[in-house]
Amino acid sequence: MDITIRKAEILKTNKSYWDTYADFWFGTTSLPEYGVHFVTEDELHLFGDVSGKKLLEFGCGSGHSLKYLADRNAGELWGVDISGRQLENAEAYLKEHGYTAKLICAPMEAELDIPTDYFDYVYSIYGIGWTTDLPGTFRKIASYLKNDGIFIFSWHHPLNYCVSWSCSEGGTIIENDKLVFMKSYFDESYFKMPVHGSEVILCNRKISTYVNALAQAGFAIEQMIEQTDEQTMEAAGDISDKAKKAKMLPISFCIKARKSHHPGL
Ligand SMILES: C[S@@+](CC[C@H](N)C(=O)[O-])C[C@H]1O[C@@H](n2cnc3c(N)ncnc32)[C@H](O)[C@@H]1O
Incomplete structure (x- = not known):
């Protein structure tokens, strides 16, 4: 399928999901x-x-991160x-x-009416991975930032989608169950994920894909975090499968980068 049509289909599917489940x-x-x-x-x-x-x-x-920063x-x-x-x-x-x-309803990949060389911070909390054009989105973010401006984002850690618990007793994790690779870390193709009887379309990008796209957009990485919180690390006994997994590998990652030069759009 033509890549432009495919991207349009991905955006349409994801928009429909987020409108329905807002x-x-x-x-x-x-x-x-x-x-x-x-x-x-x-x-x-950060x-x-x-x-x-x-x-x-x-x-x-829903604007909760904006409110946190407004506070x-x-x-x-x-x-x-x-x-x-x-x-x-x-x-x-x-x-x-x-x-x-100022709220703008558009895909982040689109040409947007946003001033360039203007912002001190651009950030995204579990939003950036939805883009269908990571290099283009990072270049746009660099253009909106002032020189030395900060870009902070968090997203699913790619290992999280690759690794699952092998459940040997009717889906329940028992002692000695193993985390196994169900999908290649190198597979960045789009996949449909069923959610709430609906679906979203995503891909699972490697950490190096983010790092290289940042470098190409003129960012210098200042910090990368892959750290489960202390409370989860110390939790024992009857904890969720996700918490057990988070004790073994990062579920999310977060990067803080600084605009160091502007390579142009
Ligand atoms: C997990 S939510 C982020 C929540 C946000 N951090 C907050 O404070 O409420 C992900 C958001 O990304 C939006 N989204 C998905 N694909 C997008 C795209 N291509 N461009 C812009 N936004 C997108 C969804 O509509 C959704 O609101």
Whole structure:
């Protein structure tokens, strides 16, 4: 299939999912959390002092991360999201707390009416991996940032989708069960994932794909985090399968990068 048609189909499917299930995801995967069972912004302080700063979120969802930064005196808030329903929720949620943001309903891959060389921070909490054009999206983010501007994002760790528990007793994890590779780490092809009787279309990019795309877009990586939170690491006994997995491998990862030069769009 023509790649442009395929990308359009992916965006349509994902937009439809997020419009339908916006209320279900209200307030999830948002700052201070970078991901489930993961160290938080309250511990990592990747943002530092945001007072008076201009911030733009890609995949801003219900606006909870924008509100977290508004509470810390951010100067200007912008958000981009493919889902109109998510943005309706974000607008109402921010208004309820006395904040406003410039919200743009569009895929992050699109040509957007966003000022260039303008933002102190661009960030994305479990949003960036939805892009169908990672190199292009990173180049756009670099163009929106001021020189020395910061880009922070978190997403599924690629190992998480490759490895599953081998359950030998009717789906229940028993002692000595193993984590096994169900999918190649090198497989970056798109796959359909059933969710809530609907589906989303995703791909599982390697860590090196993110690192190289950042470098090509003119970013210098300052920090990469692959760290399960302490509470999960110390949990024992009757804990969820996901928590058991998070004790063995990172479920999420997070990168802080700085715009070091502008290679042009
Ligand atoms: C897990 S949610 C992020 C939640 C957000 N961090 C918050 O604070 O509420 C992922 C968001 O990405 C959006 N999204 C999915 N594909 C997108 C795309 N191609 N461009 C822009 N947004 C997209 C979805 O609509 C959804 O709101």
